[in-house]
Amino acid sequence: MKLSTQNLLGIRNLNPEDIQLILSTAQQFKDVLQRPVKKVPSLRDVTIVNLFYENSTRTRMSFELAEKRLSADTLNFAVSNSSTSKGETLLDTVNNILSMKVDMVVMRHSASGAPHFLAKHIPAAIINAGDGINEHPTQALLDAFSILEKKKKLKGLKVAIIGDILHSRVALSNIYLLTKMGAEVMVAGPPTLIPKYIKEALGVHVTYHVSEALAWCDVANVLRIQLERQNQPLFSSLREYNLVYGIKKDMVDKLKKEIIIMHPGPINRGVEIDSDVADGPHSIILNQVENGVAIRMAVLYLLANREN
Amino acid sequence: MKAILTEEQMALSIKRLTRQVAENHLLLENTVLIGIQPRGIFLSSRMVDELKNLMPHENIKYGKLDITFYRDDVRTELKLANTTDIPFDIENKNVVIIDDVLWTGRTIRAALDALLDFGRPAKVELCVLIDRRFTRQLPIQPDYVGRTIDTFADQKVVVHWQETFGKDEVLLV
Structure with a gap:
């Protein structure tokens, strides 16, 4: 059982079975979050970068918490204090991050389609955390x-x-x-x-x-x-x-x-x-907000498995 | 295909396993039984029913543990998670882990890790219906065994249960 896609770019690319799989997996993670130890070791060898080109409170914290609850290593990137202000392009930034051996990219961007563009050019799994006026x-x-x-x-x-x-x-x-x-x-x-x-x-x-x-x-x-x-x-x-x-x-x-x-x-x-x-x-x-962590854990967990 | 246990043998083995556990955990006061999802719970449920017959006044603590998120092969193979239901504290308890087939030992390794997230048991024991000898990849041995068998790595042990297959039996395929 697995998702029909290697990235989560939008709901548009998912079929009902994918959605059902994410929702039922999230239910199990919600149970994990009620335990005394709210953490599982599933993604302990996975590194995830949170690339936020746009402001966010809930989504960024929720993703970061989900990553930590799954024991993944996380890197946070906020555009305001990065080299983007020196003129580095999105693709260059991401390729530089990936050369540091990062497995997954969670991205929010003000341009619609930015994660779709990235997915075409880089091998890491991409999760869209909101792109412009397109999808979240x-x-x-x-x-x-x-x-x-x-x-x-x-x-x-x-x-x-x-x-x-x-x-x-x-x-x-x-x-x-x-x-x-x-x-x-x-x-x-x-x-x-x-x-x-x-x-x-x-x-x-x-x-x-x-x-x-x-x-x-x-x-x-x-x-x-x-x-x-x-x-x-x-x-x-x-x-x-x-x-x-x-x-x-x-x-x-x-x-x-x-x-x-x-x-x-x-x-x-x-x-x-x-x-x-x-x-x-x-x-x-x-x-x-509470359920957001469980959902993001499910999405990260289901996309961490890449047979290539 | 070869039958390892028939319906009658399986019933007897489960009765014996239950009595052995009861013998070592008199009164079950400080003991909890934990079945491993998804297939271990058929055996554990039978054993709990058996224990209830054996000592009707005892309050038997019985939980179910899913180890999917504790597996060491998340990157290569995706498994669907089942429900974990441990409605009691396992701190300082004697835990008996129950599963159907012991093969590489990796499931039990994950179960031990998972258990630690619920507390620190005084002691953990392992009870299995089938022990595939000489196939272990980790230093894990069972305390209670229904039947020990020798198998080749390319063989499969299939356990059928009344609940899902309509019939209890263990086959070597």
């Missing part, structure tokens, strides 16, 4: 894992993804994963932040009314407004965004069903989601 596969996997913990199944489940769909790699990875596993997806947000042909291209429902999405869904995944990727005004103000598209407590309270509220973080409180919802009983935001 481990986030989608941990989201699915967290949903499964609460709802026990993905097939037939209704998941609403609410917010900045256009600039969100979390949204794209989630849409790929959920539709591959048989869930229904609805995207909601301002028309300027939803790609025009997303319905035709990805087979999702589209609404411009958050209340409609909430009434429809079993799970609401709320996304951050990615101001850093918007080079033109796409809505008038954060305050107006909150008034029209923000998730507020009374909207969740008046639903006649129990829904799950998720958020990949970092949260902009009072913009896309209000504090009393983010910290409320429906929220599983911190469970998502």
Whole structure:
């Protein structure tokens, strides 16, 4: 039993069996994380570099912790204090790192497709930790894992993804994963932040009314407004965004069903989601963070085995 | 293909193994039984049932251990993990590890490593249904053996269980 791919570039390249394998392996690692000794020796001869060309708190710490829990050796690279500022190219940087005998590369980059480019040119296993506005596969996997913990199944489940769909790699990875596993997806947000042909291209429902999405869904995944990727005004103000598209407590309270509220973080409180919802009983935001370590352990473990 | 143990022999061997363990661990007070996933747990479950018949008042501590993440060949061969379930403390306990076939000894090496992550047992013993003699790659020997056999490296010992195969038997293939 193994993955059909040697790199994790995106959910797009995975088949449902791969996703199932990662999720079930993650369950075993979650058990490991409950033990007194939260560490196993599986990857003790594997060296992994965390190459972060873009800021990150959760993902970088989660990957580093996952690597340490698997007994791998880790190297951390932050672009701000590296030779990238002296003009070294991505490929040169990675080739230099690999000549120090590194087996796997975890990479976040602001350019979509950067990990795909690397995968074509270097022999190490590459794990995409977020590339531009393309994909963030481990986030989608941990989201699915967290949903499964609460709802026990993905097939037939209704998941609403609410917010900045256009600039969100979390949204794209989630849409790929959920539709591959048989869930229904609805995207909601301002028309300027939803790609025009997303319905035709990805087979999702589209609404411009958050209340409609909430009434429809079993799970609401709320996304951050990615101001850093918007080079033109796409809505008038954060305050107006909150008034029209923000998730507020009374909207969740008046639903006649129990829904799950998720958020990949970092949260902009009072913009896309209000504090009393983010910290409320429906929220599983911190469970998502906890499950992230188990998911990343599963991905690293399954990709460490390379028969070549 | 050659039968090593028939259904009747297997039942007798399991009864004997259970009694031997009980003999050495009177009252089982400080003893825990741990079956190795995935195939060792068929033997360990039978032994636990047998022990319950033997001493119905004893509270038998029984756990399951998966050693997948402790294997030394992760880089060459990927195995799927099973559930580990050890719902008690093994610190200062006498642990009896139970597996179906002892061959190279590498699984037991991994199991010893895994056990240490759960605590420091007072003593660890090994109980196997089949001991393939002269095939060890590590200095590991069993304390309780159902049947010792001589095999060539290219032969396979197959243990069938009622639960999965519909019939108990041990074959040399």
